[in-house]
Amino acid sequence: MTENAWRRATRRWARWRDRVRDRPALDIAYRMVVAVVGLAVLVVGIITIPYPGPGWAIVFLGLAILATEFSWAGKVLHAVRARYDRFMAWFSTQPHWVRGIGVLFTAAVVVATLWVLGAVGWVAALVGIETPWLKSPLGLGG
Incomplete structure (x- = not known):
């Protein structure tokens, strides 16, 4: 996807999201769906952390989904990612x-x-x- 196409898609998404925000009942329903999907992905990621495969990537994806609607999730995502990176740097040494x-x-x-x-x-x-x-x-x- 070219940068222009990405910008157009982002603007289109932002306009759609603004229309949803203008309708309080729809906005609450949308945020609830994001919360349920994000929490489900996050739980699957936490469960799969010790197994071979993308456990931590799934955790980060779940937090990123939640961060699209909840600012606390963005803060948690950045904090968890920073700790993960520090731990992996330490562990590799x-x-x-x-x-x-x-x-x-x-x-x-x-x-x-x-x-x-x-x-x-x-x-x-x-x-x-x-x-x-x-x-x-x-x-x-x-």
Whole structure:
């Protein structure tokens, strides 16, 4: 998308949003939809942080969605992003054994959540292992 096309799209969006703001009931409904969608994306991101993949990117996306309508979310987004960047810069300078502990901790969190959600017991049942301690404490899975 060219810069001119981006500007036109932004102006078009701003005009549409202004028309929505002029109608209080529609504005409240729109803000509620943004809040629900933004919070849902944020929760999914928080849940997926320890898993391989884009957990933090999803958190930032959820906060960005919320920041389109709520100024507090923009402040939180900038603060969380700054802390994330500082932590990752610090973590990358640590010795291999510290990074290894981080990897082991992340793996432990992943395995523990998969166990609680019943995935470990389900996979064990698929391969014919029927050990009670592999079953989810919540009664989920196989």
